[in-house]
Amino acid sequence: xxxxxxxxxxxxxxxxxxxxxxxxxxxxxxxxxxxxxxxxxxxxxxxxxxxxxxxxxxxxxxxxxxxxxxxxxxxxxxxxxxxxxxxxxxxxxxxxxxxxxxxxxxxxxxxxxxxxxxxxxxxxxxxxxxxxxxxxxxxxxxxxxxxxxxxxxxxxxxxxxxxxxxxxxxxxxxxxxxxxxxxxxxxxxxxxxxxxxxxxxxxxxxxxxxxxxxxxxxxxxxxxxxxxxxxxxxxxxxxxxxxxxxxxxxxxxxxxxxxxxxxxxxxxxxxxxxx
Numbered sequence: 001x002x003x004x005x006x007x008x009x010x011x012x013x014x015x016x017x018x019x020x021x022x023x024x025x026x027x028x029x030x031x032x033x034x035x036x037x038x039x040x041x042x043x044x045x046x047x048x049x050x051x052x053x054x055x056x057x058x059x060x061x062x063x064x065x066x067x068x069x070x071x072x073x074x075x076x077x078x079x080x081x082x083x084x085x086x087x088x089x090x091x092x093x094x095x096x097x098x099x100x101x102x103x104x105x106x107x108x109x110x111x112x113x114x115x116x117x118x119x120x121x122x123x124x125x126x127x128x129x130x131x132x133x134x135x136x137x138x139x140x141x142x143x144x145x146x147x148x149x150x151x152x153x154x155x156x157x158x159x160x161x162x163x164x165x166x167x168x169x170x171x172x173x174x175x176x177x178x179x180x181x182x183x184x185x186x187x188x189x190x191x192x193x194x195x196x197x198x199x200x201x202x203x204x205x206x207x208x209x210x211x212x213x214x215x216x217x218x219x220x221x222x223x224x225x226x227x228x229x230x231x232x233x234x235x236x237x238x239x240x241x242x243x244x245x246x247x248x249x250x251x252x253x254x255x256x257x258x259x260x261x262x263x264x265x266x267x268x269x270x271x272x273x274x275x
Contacts, residue, residue, distance in 0.1 A: 046075025149181020186217025223263035
């Protein structure tokens with residue numbers, strides 16, 4: 001069951017935040033000639049460019065925003081680097097380009113300074129670590145970046161242990177479960193899955209539930225496994241990409257006894273009452 005590289009891509013979508021800043025240089029108020037776009041503002045600094053880009057994205061001015069983001073990213077604004085990384089990875093507002101996405105995410109990783117990074121940027125840094133980890137797993141042929149499971153494990157482990165990031169914990173669990181560049185270790189995988197599942201990470205809940213229900217490499221706990229599978233289905237909704245979660249639970253329900261189902265319902269009720 002080697003679906004890590006497919007599911008892990010979900011870890012690219014994560015949190016955002018930003019600080020306030022100045023206002024872009026005003027135009028003279030005259031109308032631009034027909035068919036011509038007004039010139040880009042001249043920015044005093046990278047933070048002003050970032051704020052201009054955020055406002056442009058909010059109002060739908062993607063073209064102006066991309067150029068402002070590039071200016072801000074070149075000035076060291078990690079939020080701009082992260083947003084550009086996401087945009088190039090998903091092909092949103094720009095052509096899909098994994099090489100550029102990797103470069104922007106990797107800039108955040110390389111420039112991270114635990115002594116001088118503000119708390120509001122931690123989510124961005126953690127997300128970048130996960131993104132670079134995923135690219136390290138798959139490789140980026142355009143820049144001749146070969147798959148490097150060892151580096152991926154190192155990045156995931158750092159983000160999982162230092163930042164407590166659930167996407168990192170989930171991806172680290174997949175590496176231990178699949179034995180991708182490391183020795184297979186289901187018990188270690190369950191440990192990381194549990195930490196991510198406790199943060200309501202849907203994929204971690206589903207995978208943890210399946211492992212516990214079937215007893216794959218760990219002691220079988222059918223009722224507890226069914227509980228986690230039920231929690232995952234509640235989060236899965238109607239999104240087609242989450243069909244695998246629903247299928248895992250349906251398979252478990254068919255194999256479960258009435259005692260298993262009743263015990264799982266009682267566990268779920270107790271779990272929810274304590275949160």
